[in-house]
Amino acid sequence: MADNLTAEHRQLRDHFIAQSNAHGAAVVDVAGDEKGPPYTFTVGAWRRFHVPEAVTIGLPPGAGEILVRNYVRRAGHGEQFAPGSVWDDLLEGVLVTVEKVSKGHYFTYFGSVFLLHPDGDFDAVQLITATNDDAWPWESDAPAGFGQWQPLLTASHAPESWTPGVDGP
Structure with a gap:
């Protein structure tokens, strides 16, 4: 795989690996625009802990990073995040549930993860927040x-x- 990457992609992949080694996962924020809301996702949680990568959509600046980092920290320590369960302590004042992400959405919402897993051989969950x-x-x-x-x-x-x-929220 590394032989097929440009120098820029190799450098980005190495950055994601270093971040996942240091923090459990790298976190990528994508700004919203006329095509859709902002979203935040992890890169490296699957590689580091064999826990699903995570995405959250539509949160205010900074909140998505807090949410996915809390998920990675806790999942990396063995906490199970069963779809349909609800947490009130992942993001202050907000209820959160988890749903499995369909593979059809992987490239759109987890494009950078393909630098680590070019065949898309990783699991992913969406962290869904209530109002x-x-x-x-x-x-x-x-x-x-x-x-x-x-x-x-x-x-x-x-x-x-x-x-x-x-059996869920």
Whole structure:
């Protein structure tokens, strides 16, 4: 793989490896634009701890990094993040749940991870946040546009690992 990379890509890959060795994962912030909301994702969690890479979408500046770093730290110490479970201590004042990311979304939301895993042979989860009023993106009482601001990265764009209100939020 390394022979096929440009010098710039090799340097970036080496940076991601160094960051994952030092901090559990590198964190990449992507600014929002007219095409979509901002998002933050990890690079190296799978390589370092064999825990899924993580992405969160639509959070204010800085909040996404705090959330994914807390996830990596805790997952790296063995905490299990079962889809549909809810945490109230990953991001202060915000409920968070986890859903598996469909492979069809990997390149869009985890492009840099392919520098470490060129065949896409890694697992990934989405850290989904509720509103301040504890509404989830798929709920009918969620604010207008919340589901578009925080799209679910499953094949159906709805929770697939649990049934909302039954065995998940």
